[in-house]
Amino acid sequence: MKRWFNLTTPSGLICAVCVMFAFGFMLVPLYDVFCEVTGLNGKTKGQYQGDVISSNSERxxxxxxxxxxxxxxxxxxxxxxxxxxxxxxxxxxxxxxxxxxxxxxxxxxxxxxxxxxxxxxxxxxxxxxxxxxxxxxxxxxxxxxxxxxxxxxxxxxxxxxxxxxxxxxxxxxxxxxxx
CATH class of the missing domain: 2.60.370.10 (Ctag/Cox11)
Structure with missing residues (x-):
């Protein structure tokens, strides 16, 4: 029983470190997707290419x-x-x-x-x-x-x-x- 515990603890810790590293690596792309889905962050688009959209709106x-x-x-x-x-x-x-x-x-x-x-x-x-x-x-x-x-x-x-x-x-x- 003691031998089994000693082998699974390091394996579990190594897995936890790998999962944390992967999560940290994926954080930026996940945040971008989250912002796109929820509409948070207010990122603007790049430079507008084309004609200015005219409108008769008085708003x-x-x-x-x-x-x-x-x-x-x-x-x-x-x-x-x-x-x-x-x-x-x-x-x-x-x-x-x-x-x-x-x-x-x-x-x-x-x-x-x-x-x-x-x-x-x-x-x-x-x-x-x-x-x-x-x-x-x-x-x-x-x-x-x-x-x-x-x-x-x-x-x-x-x-x-x-x-x-x-x-x-x-x-x-x-x-x-x-x-």
């Missing part, structure tokens, strides 16, 4: 812009306008101002998110600074444009949405991938 939607930055990136980052109203299908342009407060050049990347998440499918970005890495020299500031429109098929219950960007320092990652 007005309010969009709030939020600029966040990762704690490791002490840049100044703010929207030109904190809130705008537009008609469905109307093409709008605004911009975000970014200033590098470091004493060295840094490369940043903006990650967008839309709330409520279901509205992400109806927000079409024609031009966005989030599509590329943004290098800035020490103390340099720039205005980055955002050109977008809302699909006229936006569900009726949505009257306001928030487009949030979080800015991350990717200097080390960008340098490593360039090598």
């Amino acid at each position: 007005m939607i309010t969009i709030q812009f939020v600029a966040n930055r990762n704690a490791n990136l002490p840049w100044d980052f703010s929207p030109q306008q904190e809130e705008i109203a537009l008609k469905l299908g109307e093409r709008k342009q605004t911009s975000f101002e970014i200033k590098n407060t470091y004493d060295r050049a840094v490369i940043a990347q903006a990650i967008p998110s839309v709330s409520p998440a279901v509205a992400a499918d109806y927000l079409n970005k024609v031009e966005c600074f989030c599509f590329q890495k943004q290098p800035l020299e020490a103390s340099e500031s720039k205005q980055f444009p955002l050109v977008f429109f809302l699909d006229p098929a936006l569900p009726e219950h949505i009257t306001k949405l928030t487009l949030s960007y979080t800015l991350f320092d990717i200097s080390e990652t960008a340098t490593a991938s360039a090598r």
Whole structure:
């Protein structure tokens, strides 16, 4: 009896470690599927290709812009306008101002998110600074444009949405991938 216990305990522990490793490895794809099924996370689509969908709709939607930055990136980052109203299908342009407060050049990347998440499918970005890495020299500031429109098929219950960007320092990652 004692011999059987000694063999199954290590085998059980090895199996548990393998299962935990597999779960950790599968966590990101599982999270993506979960977000897609439930509509959570508010991931936006890539760059819109095609003509702007025009609409005769008089329905007005309010969009709030939020600029966040990762704690490791002490840049100044703010929207030109904190809130705008537009008609469905109307093409709008605004911009975000970014200033590098470091004493060295840094490369940043903006990650967008839309709330409520279901509205992400109806927000079409024609031009966005989030599509590329943004290098800035020490103390340099720039205005980055955002050109977008809302699909006229936006569900009726949505009257306001928030487009949030979080800015991350990717200097080390960008340098490593360039090598």
